Amino acid sequence: MQPIVRARHLQKHFPGFTAVKDVSFDIPRGQCFGFLGPNGAGKTTTLRMLLGLSPSTGGELTLFDLDIRSHARDIRRRIGVVPQQDNLDPDFTVRENLQIYASYFAIPASEVKSRITSLLEFAALSDRADAKTNHLSGGMQRRLTIARALINDPELVILDEPTTGLDPQARHVIWAKLNELRERGKTLILTSHYMEEAERLCDELVIMDHGEILDQGTPAELIRRHVEPEVIEIRGMLSDSREIEQLCRVEHIGRSHYCYTHNPRPLLDHLQHQHELVFLHRPAGLEDVFLNLTGRALRDI
Amino acid sequence: MSGMNWQLPLIRRGSLTIWRRNILVWRKLIGPAIVMNFGEPALYLLGLGFGLGFFIGEMANMPYLTFLASGIIASTAMTTASFEGMYSVYTRMVPQNTYEAILTTPLDIDDILAGEMLWCGTKSIFSGIAILLVATLLGAVHSWHALWTIPVVFLTGLCFAGPAIIMSALSPGYDFFNYYFVLAVTPMFIMCGVFYPISTLPEVMQSIVYILPLTHAVELTRPLIAGNPVENPLLHIGVLATYTLIGYYLAVVLTRKRLIV
Numbered sequence: 001m002q003p004i005v006r007a008r009h010l011q012k013h014f015p016g017f018t019a020v021k022d023v024s025f026d027i028p029r030g031q032c033f034g035f036l037g038p039n040g041a042g043k044t045t046t047l048r049m050l051l052g053l054s055p056s057t058g059g060e061l062t063l064f065d066l067d068i069r070s071h072a073r074d075i076r077r078r079i080g081v082v083p084q085q086d087n088l089d090p091d092f093t094v095r096e097n098l099q100i101y102a103s104y105f106a107i108p109a110s111e112v113k114s115r116i117t118s119l120l121e122f123a124a125l126s127d128r129a130d131a132k133t134n135h136l137s138g139g140m141q142r143r144l145t146i147a148r149a150l151i152n153d154p155e156l157v158i159l160d161e162p163t164t165g166l167d168p169q170a171r172h173v174i175w176a177k178l179n180e181l182r183e184r185g186k187t188l189i190l191t192s193h194y195m196e197e198a199e200r201l202c203d204e205l206v207i208m209d210h211g212e213i214l215d216q217g218t219p220a221e222l223i224r225r226h227v228e229p230e231v232i233e234i235r236g237m238l239s240d241s242r243e244i245e246q247l248c249r250v251e252h253i254g255r256s257h258y259c260y261t262h263n264p265r266p267l268l269d270h271l272q273h274q275h276e277l278v279f280l281h282r283p284a285g286l287e288d289v290f291l292n293l294t295g296r297a298l299r300d301i
Numbered sequence: 302m303s304g305m306n307w308q309l310p311l312i313r314r315g316s317l318t319i320w321r322r323n324i325l326v327w328r329k330l331i332g333p334a335i336v337m338n339f340g341e342p343a344l345y346l347l348g349l350g351f352g353l354g355f356f357i358g359e360m361a362n363m364p365y366l367t368f369l370a371s372g373i374i375a376s377t378a379m380t381t382a383s384f385e386g387m388y389s390v391y392t393r394m395v396p397q398n399t400y401e402a403i404l405t406t407p408l409d410i411d412d413i414l415a416g417e418m419l420w421c422g423t424k425s426i427f428s429g430i431a432i433l434l435v436a437t438l439l440g441a442v443h444s445w446h447a448l449w450t451i452p453v454v455f456l457t458g459l460c461f462a463g464p465a466i467i468m469s470a471l472s473p474g475y476d477f478f479n480y481y482f483v484l485a486v487t488p489m490f491i492m493c494g495v496f497y498p499i500s501t502l503p504e505v506m507q508s509i510v511y512i513l514p515l516t517h518a519v520e521l522t523r524p525l526i527a528g529n530p531v532e533n534p535l536l537h538i539g540v541l542a543t544y545t546l547i548g549y550y551l552a553v554v555l556t557r558k559r560l561i562v
Contacts, residue, residue: 014562015304053404053561055306073407081405087398091326100325103318104406152406 080149139170319416372495386465425458444528463548
């Protein structure tokens with residue numbers, strides 16, 4: 001089947017700064033596809049290019065087999081967008097926000113009413129339909145933004161950090177909603193820097209940094225490819241770090257020590273006798289891959 | 302300049318949805334809007350028209366109240382469209398991110414700004430009708446031809462909306478608009494024949510003032526209110542329309558530069 005998005009050597013240069021160096025990817029229909037990367041990796045710029053809101057300075061990009069440069073409007077008609085920061089219309093109520101947004105797509109009035117009823121239900125906002133948007137909690141605003149992104153019944157939904165800034169309860173609700181959308185056959189593209197989110201939602205993902213794709217695959221593939229399957233995290237002063245380093249690969253961050261290994265037994269036996277150390281044994285996850293690929297230095301851009 | 306998209310804008314039906322959005326918001330705030338529309342011109346006409354008019358009597362062969370009312374109709378169209386094109390448009394463009402949300406739909410900046418300009422013109426009509434009513438009640442209107450000021454006021458609103466939106470596209474914040482008010486709106490208000498005929502100005506200044514759009518708006522509204530024939534109507538309409546088209550085009554190019562990056 002044709003991919004829904006096809007990017008080849010996509011580039012975005014600003015004067016004195018390159019946001020996207022040279023990225024190529026295919027996004028298959030019906031999947032949830034993730035862009036992971038630290039701040040400033042080029043994720044949001046890539047999403048803006050998908051919408052035609054940031055003209056690329058090189059490469060090719062097609063969505064639904066249409067060239068973004070000549071068909072941006074037709075393409076946007078078939079996409080729903082959940083931006084990084086909610087930009088609901090504060091002059092309107094919940095229901096009016098959906099009505100007004102529907103008018104931008106020229107959706108016939110007869111259809112708008114039934115779509116809004118079902119979207120309010122989907123977003124669990126039916127009883128808040130007449131509330132002003134600035135009276136909603138952060139989680140409700142996010143749900144409304146997602147409902148708004150669905151008003152045109154899009155084939156593709158693009159979500160830029162959909163759960164950043166939400167509390168754990170609200171985040172789990174959003175995850176459930178996104179899974180529901182995927183089950184309905186929508187293609188989802190999301191950016192995130194929450195590895196748990198990516199692991200739960202994404203069928204396939206790319207890890208980006210400094211405007212480049214570092215690797216691409218399913219979460220399991222990436223873990224297999226880049227880190228040892230098991231991790232033992234140790235907290236405290238190590239008196240015998242040399243011995244431990246012989247048993248596994250260790251990364252030291254302050255007083256935390258991350259030991260990656262295929263065979264945790266010897267290290268666990270060794271640690272049994274050191275009562276002053278706290279340690280945690282867990283399977284390796286996407287976060288380990290992410291830190292391994294993008295490094296542990298702080299990103300303050 | 303590099304990095305600018307100079308492509309000619311296309312105006313499509315989608316721009317009407319932006320106009321409709323604004324009118325729906327306006328309807329919610331109709332109370333304060335009406336007070337503003339009626340209050341300010343009523344103050345000018347009562348205070349200056351009667352107060353100053355008592356000493357002046359006639360100006361350019363008409364009662365001063367009529368002279369002033371016809372000028373105020375044009376200048377209020379200018380200030381209404383300027384305020385809307387700056388404070389309101391900027392609010393939607395930058396802090397409120399309303400345009401960002403609209404740009405992920407099939408609409409473009411071309412549509413958004415065409416809708417905003419139409420809305421500025423519509424708001425100018427509202428304020429124009431309010432002044433017309435007050436002026437009629439005060440006995441300053443002498444002919445049914447005065448109703449022709451309504452399309453004139455619409456065109457005047459369009460003409461001033463463009464430069465105001467250009468300011469929004471360039472503005473780093475609300476304070477920036479003070480420059481435009483002090484350097485453009487207020488000088489036009491004082492010099493373009495609202496309060497006295499421009500023929501009383503020194504000749505050099507007359508030629509400067511004659512390039513400014515408010516002068517041409519006043520040249521249209523004054524005879525219509527006083528019941529006199531309009532001289533050179535096509536010239537005045539042409540000047541206002543030219544400002545409108547150039548203003549719209551530059552506003553689209555500069556807003557693209559700000560938002561499509």
